[in-house]
Structures are given as C-alpha cells and as structure tokens.
Amino acid sequence: MTSKDVSTHYETLNCNENATKEEIRNQFKKLALQTHPDKSDSKTSCEDFHRIDYALKVLATDESRRQYDCQLIDDRSYDRIINQEITINDMILIDDTYSIDCCCGGSYLISIDDFSQLSSVESPQESLIIDCNSCSLSVKLGKT
Ligand SMILES: [Zn+2]
Numbered sequence: 727m728t729s730k731d732v733s734t735h736y737e738t739l740n741c742n743e744n745a746t747k748e749e750i751r752n753q754f755k756k757l758a759l760q761t762h763p764d765k766s767d768s769k770t771s772c773e774d775f776h777r778i779d780y781a782l783k784v785l786a787t788d789e790s791r792r793q794y795d796c797q798l799i800d801d802r803s804y805d806r807i808i809n810q811e812i813t814i815n816d817m818i819l820i821d822d823t824y825s826i827d828c829c830c831g832g833s834y835l836i837s838i839d840d841f842s843q844l845s846s847v848e849s850p851q852e853s854l855i856i857d858c859n860s861c862s863l864s865v866k867l868g869k870t
Contacts, residue, residue, distance in 0.1 A: 734798060735780075735781035735784050735785055735794065736781075736785070738777050738778055738781040739753045739754055739757065739778055739781050739782065739785065740753055740757065741753045743795075743798075747785075747786065747788075750782065750785050750786065751782070751786065754778060754779075754781075754782040757774075757778045758775065758778060758779070761774040761775040761778065762775055807862065807863050807864065808855070808863075808864050808865065808866050809828070809829070809858075809863040809864060809865050810865050810866075811853075811865065811866045811867075811868055812826060812834075812865050812866070812867055812868070813867065813868055813869075814841060814845075814867065817834075817836070817867075819838075822837055822838050822839075823835050823836065823837050823838070824836050824837075824838070824841060826865070828858040828859075828860070828861060828863060828865075829863075830858060830860055830861040830863065831860065832858045832859045832860025832861055833858070833859055833860075834856040834857070834858055834859070834864075834865050835856070835859060836854065836856050836867065840854070841854075841867075844867065844869065845869065852868065852869060853866050853867060853868045853869065854866070854867045855867075
C-alpha cells in the first residue's frame, strides 16, 4: 500500500507520463511561480518547491527520466504479482480464517466472511486476489 501513497514525479509536476520535455519544463515553470519560496513565506510552499524542483531534475534529463520510467514500471508490476492460482481446497481453515503459506514465509489470509462473498450465488465474482501479509506477492483464489 505504501508505494501508492507517494506521488510520482509526473504527478508532482501535474503532467502526463508521455509529456514532452518542453511540456514538463512549462509545467515546472508554472508550478514554480506558485510555490517559489521567494514568492511566499509559508513552509509548505517551500517543501512543494523542492519537490517539483527535484521532479524536474529527474525528468529533464533523458537518461535519468528513462531510469525513472523503468523504476516506475518495476514498482507497478512488482505491486501485484500473481504468484499462483489456488482454490479454497488448498487453504487451511484456522478459526475463522483460511490460510495458505507464501514462499516468503508469510501467509495469504482470507476470512470466512470474505470467502462466502466469493462463493455466494448472488456474487458475480469469479475470483479474489489475496495479498501476502509480508511480501508483495498475491494469489488468485478461484471458485472451485
Ligand atoms: Zn509472501
């Protein structure tokens, strides 16, 4: 969840991920005028200025932008890797929670309540994604 809370340099500069270098510079100028410490004495705008200044530094150079783009793609695909597909028969019921071990030593956990939503007749859902409680892998729990 943590990586999603942090905005990307593109979001910081309020521009598209395939924006041209010129568009990025223009966005920077626009935002810099609003947040430059000389224009305002508030602490937040000073932090904002450093954030957009850093974002520009990364995105203004082809090489560093390419590296950053690769890193973004990495972060995103790493975010939700479906490790394997399982069914409820693969899981062990402990108290009110079904569980299956992850290769990292953590576990995938799903409560009986959540599972009953998947198995209920009214639910059109065909599968649920369960995240590991200690790494970023996920499993897909399908209907049996
Ligand atoms: Zn894991």
